[in-house]
Amino acid sequence: MNILVTGCGGFIGYHLCKKLILDKKNIIIGIDNINNYYSTKLKKNRIHNLKKKNFIFKKTDIKKINSLKKLFIKYKFDYVINLAAQAGVRYSITNPRNYLENNIGGFFNILELCKEFKTKHLVYASTSSVYGDSIQFPLSENLNTDKPLSFYAATKKCNEIMAFNYANLYKFQATGLRFFTVYGPYGRPDMALFKFVNSILNNKKIDLYNYGNHHRDFTYIDDVVDAIIKVTFKKRKEYHEVYNVGNGNPKSLKEYLSLIEKYLNIKAKTRKLKKQVGDVEKNHASLKKIKSFITYKPKTDIKDGVYNFIDWFKKYK
Template identity: 45%
Template sequence: MLEIFTGKKKIFVTGCAGFIGFHLSKRLLDEDFQVIGIDNMNDYYDLNLKNDRLNRLVKHQNFQFIKGSIENLELLDYIFSQNKIDMVVNLAAQAGVRYSLEHPESYIQSNLAGFTNTLECCKKYKVNHFIYASSSSVYGDNRKIPFSEDDRVDRPISIYAATKRANELLAYSYSSIYKIPSTGLRLFTVYGPWGRPDMALFTFTDAIINNQPIEVYNNGNMKRDFTYIDDVVESIYRLIKKGPPKNTRVPYKIYNIGHNAPLRLNYFIELIEEELGKKAVKKYLPMQPGDVQETFADIEELENDINYSPIVTAEEGIKRFIRWYKEYYQISKKN
């Protein structure tokens, strides 16, 4: 049986053992919210990392964890029926642009079927606000810089991007038909401590420390709007505190969450080398299918609505990540 929380606001966080889900859940718990978290604990990447994140959450008395999948509608319905959930933050998804080319079925199940199940429960149990993770990948190979929420996003160039755009359309439909207030978050290359091992900063750091070559696509001549995890969490937290969109016709809103300062990949690698005190052995490769030349977030809407813009520079963010990495993996100072 699920414990039924009483009193404080309850937020249902899907993907709570994931990178962003862990950091957001911790922040909400620190702010005295009650968090019900669900995660299927799949092996897309190192389960030890997911378990270590989760172990830090379960220490909080206001946290309840359910191991399960949002594709399981019966389980979701039971969770909602046993708890008066005020708000849902849907971060559960099969991640990774390149992985989607090889395993499209994983994305259809998690990012579409699971997403729809969550919306169905929000409808049935009259949740006050549905917040969900979209992605900068919905912009595809957009040539207009910076990317604005008003830009066309009907030409995704990866399966992952297509599922994220589909999420936005599904959320809009439910907001329009059932008046479920929803807020979409187009996240731009989130990085930081406890990050995903398949992301560039993690893979580069790991390879350089272990004297392995790093794969650099398009000769490093790509730009990414790298966004530090604390800035992402602060933005989401302020959107939670702000409350749901107030539009009475369709209570629906989308925000870019990015640093608004893209970095060239080669410079990003130089910052890692500088912090590690060690040069990378680079293996240059062509642009990969599904990749884009540049991402750059226009964050005017976000700044106007929550009075916040990201503040952690790449120089500082990389330093914090590498400090965490060395501590977590017990890397000696000589490395």
């Protein structure tokens, strides 16, 4: 099977490809534009680790339909997994155009090509941020999601609507996965775990927004990869669906931080700040819908997950 994974140099894309290449029947074509939103060295190292006979890397941009089309012609993808995007809630407040061009323009190219080449299944990344500041928990997929707090969330909600339309109009299967605060080794430098550990080890102050009272449904990368793979290969009669991919057990940022302090055996210096524009206060995934579709049971407890990250971080640095 030929599988296109976009954003393979990114955190989730890397781990996904790593798992997919273990099956020798899969030929994985990974693409990434290796942009400099965060360390390009980290992205290149991830791609370097993917070197295997059945993995082909192409430095390509999903905004460039002609180069993407050449890949669709050459490899006739059975499955397309679109993880390439401009991620990050806070960055979208200052750089909205990046999100418009990559997340909406780039995703439109992916939809057009899946339509033209009759891809069996398009799986794409959405986000828990589409729920905005909900007062109903756990967050289930049938809640209203038309009041995003950030432009990032707005672009991901657009993806869901665009995919619903293309999948139903042109009759192919498409699935949006709403990821909930994914963490683990090789994680993103702009996210809490990486920033906290890095700051503590470098004796720097940590900014704790909303005074550390944000709650996040931290979801370990291996559980996310397991969900993506099971969803991708499962057939369904509905052309389009969205599923939460979370852990189902939210923790406060303060609890998360004390776990880090315990493992590092260092007390963090913190700067307690008010909530930032665009941030949601709490997320907590309902897993009912995804569990009714695939066998999904998040296996990694936050204690093990944070430990694994720190273990990796110390070796990597």
